[in-house]
Amino acid sequence: MRKETIAIISIALALAIALPVLGYLYQTEPKHTPSGVVVVQSSAAFGLYWDSICTSPVTYIDFGQAGRGARIIKLIYVKNLGNVNIQIYWNSSLQDLYFAPNPWRDIWDSWNHTPEGTTINTTTIGPGQIIDTYYGIKVENTAPLGTYNWTLTTWATY
Numbered sequence: 028m029r030k031e032t033i034a035i036i037s038i039a040l041a042l043a044i045a046l047p048v049l050g051y052l053y054q055t056e057p058k059h060t061p062s063g064v065v066v067v068q069s070s071a072a073f074g075l076y077w078d079s080i081c082t083s084p085v086t087y088i089d090f091g092q093a094g095r096g097a098r099i100i101k102l103i104y105v106k107n108l109g110n111v112n113i114q115i116y117w118n119s120s121l122q123d124l125y126f127a128p129n130p131w132r133d134i135w136d137s138w139n140h141t142p143e144g145t146t147i148n149t150t151t152i153g154p155g156q157i158i159d160t161y162y163g164i165k166v167e168n169t170a171p172l173g174t175y176n177w178t179l180t181t182w183a184t185y
Contacts, residue, residue: 063176064088064119070182072113073152076104081157088179093166100163107152113183116148121177135162 066085068075075085081104090099107113117135135147147160162179 063090064121064179065176067178067180068182069180072107072109072183072185073115073181074106074108075181076106077102079104079157079159081106088162090164093164093175095166095170096168097166098163100161103160103162104157105147105152105160106157107154107183109185110154111185112151112153113185114149114151115181115183117146117179117181119177119179121175134165135160 065087066075074081077083077085085103088101088103090101093099105115150158152158
């Protein structure tokens with residue numbers, strides 16, 4: 028056999044093996060990214076809870092595997108534990124990235140089930156009052172795959 032024929036057969040065999048392997052790797056590439064939030068409450072005047080009777084405190088919010096284009100919303104109850112009106116506030120380390128090209132957004136809203144552009148900041152809660160709020164994330168279609176974690180800080184003033 029000629030050297031050219033052997034080279035052509037070798038290339039054909041290499042491609043016959045490599046292309047299916049590359050196709051399989053592309054199909055099995057992860058399409059979702061894990062994400063979670065550590066909740067820091069810097070004021071004792073109120074509590075964050077998973078349930079409406081305020082027995083299960085929120086300390087960590089797990090959004091699980093969030094795919095590109097996802098909007099995930101978690102219902103969180105806020106209770107005023109004091110005996111005077113308070114105003115609640117929040118921020119997160121994820122918000123600090125808003126001015127950079129950031130493919131993740133978090134929003135906390137007390138008005139509806141689709142948080143977008145409103146916030147619970149400065150919401151007044153009476154003594155013993157419980158309000159339901161919605162903390163959510165929005166993942167842009169351009170979000171790179173990876174693990175995302177951030178800190179959500181909450182506080183209240185009188």
